[in-house]
Amino acid sequence: MSPIPGLHAATAELDPPLAALDLTALRANAADLVRRARGVPIRVASKSVRCRAVLEEVLGGGLTAAGGFAGIMSYALPEAIWLARRGAGDILLGYPTAHRAALAELGGDETLRAAITLMIDDVAQLDLIDAVLAGRRARPRVCLDVDASLRIGPLHLGVRRSPIRTPEQAAELARTARARGYDVVGVMTYEAQIAGLPDTNPVVRLVKRASALEIAERRRQVLDAVRSVVGELRIVNSGGSGSIEVSVASPEVTEVTAGSGLYVPTLFDGYRGFTPRPALFFALPVLRRPARGIATVFSGGYIASGPAGKSRVPKPVWPSGLRLIGTEGAGEVQTPLTGAPELTVGDRVWFRHAKAGELCERFDELHLVDADGTRVAVPTYRGEGRDFG
Known part of the structure; x- marks a missing residue:
């Protein structure tokens, strides 16, 4: 049953334009994400929520026990700092940053450094951070973003994200970061060509299956290489709302990320593996x-x-x-x-x-x-x- 008649009645005296969120559908979607994650913690993607009250509802709504929601994936360092100063903890930046003022604020605040982990995929990003934090001994924690796209010959199936793809490249970046005083705590592989593609036809489904097999094996090799440099990792992050089942099938994955599956926009209408509820x-x-x-x-x-x-x-x-x-x-x-x-x-x-x-x-x-x-x-x-x- 559509939630719109209820939203329509509840907001009847308000002047549109307005945006309304059905909490029953939101909570059902959150519970279904937890079910699909099969005990693997879910990090909430803040860019897919952009409302602190909803972040708090999800992270504090009774689904935060072991195997529920835990932590935030932020999309910008100023955002991560803003959230941390308002009580959020365990924030993983989903993308590298070049925001110098925010880096200087992070570098000078021990509480922020304890809450926020930066994402890197290039030595040039370390160079920028080092230049901002020159003279300061403390360095922030970092996570390595490893390209999870599928390549078939000259074809690149997936988004253009990290230049780090092979175990050797990941190990070398981890080695450089560690030598410069950074604590390398994790690896992320976001398989956008699985998470972001609806199951529209047999060809798409075939590509998604092939991609899942390829990244599972390459992820194992990358993790072995990085661990040989830095030891155990606290974070092995993968997936999105559309690919949770694929990600949690790999025992190496310690957490998945989801956000869009809470609101369920129209781009999620074509998935076959789950039945989302527009909220x-x-x-x-x-x-x-x-x-x-x-x-x-x-x-x-x-x-x-x-x-x-x-x-x-x-x-x-x-x-x-x-x-x-x-x-x-x-x-x-x-x-x-x-x-x-x-x-x-x-x-x-x-x-x-x-x-x-x-x-x-x-x-x-x-x-x-x-x-x-x-x-x-x-x-x-x-x-x-x-x-x-």
């Missing part, structure tokens, strides 16, 4: 009726990142039967919709976004709606005046 929606008001069967709503051009195309535009989902117009799409200040014979000026149309946390860059607050219809408004990152890029 985050936004509502826009009808402004006019330019023609029979067409209703125009305010705003709506919330286009998701990634390759431009139909998969990145928002989807009208309630009332049912509405569609974007191909010649106009989702507009900056208005969006016309077909299939709207009953809508009148002042009515609402509910949409889903193509991606998860990116919607929070459009709204100052989320309206969290519980099963009994009670509602509370909480600020997004944007609502707290924070923009981390």
